Amino acid sequence: MENTMTEAKAAKKPNPALMKPLKPSPELAAVVGSAPLPRTEVVSKVWEYIKANNLQNPANKREILADSKLQAVFGGKDKVSMFEMNKHFANHLS
Template sequence: MAEASKTKKLNPALAKPLQPSPELAAVVGSSPLPRTEVVSKVWEYIKANNLQNPENKREIPADAKLQAVFAGKDKVSMFEMNKHFAHHLS
């Protein structure tokens, strides 16, 4: 039984490809993606465009593309991001 509890099962809802909104598609592309892949692609975008606050790495200052995803906010915390993605995936 200890063996079974060590095995981590993936949540099938996280693996289901979802269609990004036009705003999110501007960052991650227009193909349906699982949530995990959306998060990865957004982080790639953030790092490629140097959008992480160097003094507070949890803070993401938004450029024009990310502002459209983050409900017009100038900056969000890394923990807030997933909440905003939920509004842009169907």
């Protein structure tokens, strides 16, 4: 049984597409900085920003309440779900 768990871990390699540094748009750069970053780092930095600015809905932690910087990234929306958030990043990374 232990052998199969080791094989499963070995089979799960990081996706190289997720590790490729991408240039953030000016709107996203206002939150994460202008240096090219892998997608995983972009998500981490946005979460740091959300937590530092207390932008999680206290009644529903899965909901992000956008300030003016995040509204620019989220297409003008006041709030998005944490799952919807990653779709918006795709429009701001190249």
